[in-house]
């Protein structure tokens with residue numbers, strides 16, 4: 404077990420993200436709940452993870468599945484009670500698992516008491532907790548667009564004012580320029596630290612310094628000042644881990660966030676690699692095949708750029724992204740091989756890995772009729788693109804490939820009704836492939852993806868090169884193979900991954916011939932070739 408009072412313990416840790424709505428239901432209402440998470444802690448302990456990033460469980464009208472919070476100090480009743488939450492924190496801790504809460508500090512729900520008070524008048528308490536601009540009903544303050552579609556301003560006739568919302572209309576942005584608002588947020592965070600929470604994931608944290616009048620949403624001029632204050636006031640304990648979601652971060656910026664001397668955050672989630680399969684000039688919905696050399700150069704830039712300075716977080720999947728095995732692997736014929744290969748490619752890197760629920764059993768994307776999608780972003784995208792006259796088949800192809808709902812289908816526990824997720828009617832479609840792909844089957848099969856992840860997690864704990872080694876990319880232009888080395892003074896690691904469903908030729912560098920095999924997804928290495936989606940790791944030197 405890691406000593407979590409130590410500064411930087413999270414550099415040796417692996418985290419697991421839970422999207423509570425889709426994890427495990429216990430009371431038959433079709434919605435996952437906190438007792439359900441508690442009932443699966445033994446499974447997570449077996450996997451070997453050190454912490455859970457819990458997507459929001461706060462009270463919420465669920466316009467954006469809990470990322471619209473109406474009370475930061477209460478639990479949404481279908482998820483359970485505060486007593487359940489306390490029990491989860493305690494039960495997880497017993498198993499060496501920390502709870503990392505998701506903090507949405509950029510916006511609240513329009514049903515939060517603050518916003519309700521703000522609506523009472525221009526001089527009402529909390530009015531200035533939000534961002535208001537005067538103006539007539541037909542002329543929004545400017546043409547800024549919301550991330551989930553439509554204008555980023557909403558008119559309130561009774562006040563003769565517009566409020567700013569970067570996301571949904573029901574997610575009004577908080578005004579970080581107001582010191583009283585900032586204090587209220589810090590106070591709320593301390594409430595959770597006092598309950599035993601050991602870290603936080605900070606939702607769209609790069610947006611808090613926004614200046615909508617200047618058309619600045621992410622990376623506003625005061626962003627880092629605000630984060631330093633937040634960290635000083637709310638994250639006082641050395642052991643707390645903090646990870647900021649920062650879509651706008653480049654390597655330089657991520658260095659500022661995560662440089663220990665800067666006293667900001669432990670690390671950030673950055674998304675540069677998430678665009679290597681998007682058409683140039685398009686957004687995430689504009690599909691292009693994976694450009695492996697581009698991905699490799701991107702990984703190299705981040706690995707080298709933060710080495711000895713800041714810290715990377717490593718992830719392929721989360722609740723906003725499609726399933727990696729469907730995206731860059733092969734979710735039919737080579738599902739198991741490719742899921743393992745993608746895991747190895749990521750877990751060999753320097754940084755803190757995050758596994759998203761179901762990734763460890765190779766869960767896949769889903770295809771649904773448009774009426775069955777739940778996600779607000781997906782629904783709005785469909786409406787907008789159809790209104791623009793795009794071909795429905797193209798719009799649906801984008802949704803199948805990139806909808807956030809791909810990640811939100813219920814966790815597949817076993818081959819029984821509703822995949823063992825609920826005894827009731829699930830709130831969202833269960834992927835019909837659950838009869839083959841489920842946790843019970845994975846636990847019964849020593850060659851499963853689950854045990855591959857378990858081994859990767861154990862390797863990270865055993866060999867310091869995983870945490871400390873520097874990174875060298877091999878064969879950068881190779882379009883099929885991603886291979887790299889990691890190196891400390893006395894230990895070297897080679898990671899080799901075939902990203903294709905074909906047999907390709909590839910020679911082990913001479914200095915790794917005869918190296919110690921750490922993990923592989925095929926029984927024995929073939930000389931001079933890699934089989935479809937083959938991966939392996941070899942090690943040289945070291946004290947063991």
Ligand code: GLC
Nearest residue numbers: 467470507570606607722723
């Ligand atoms: C983040 C969350 C996403 C949410 C958005 C608005 O990107 O990960 O799920 O919709 O912020 O809160």
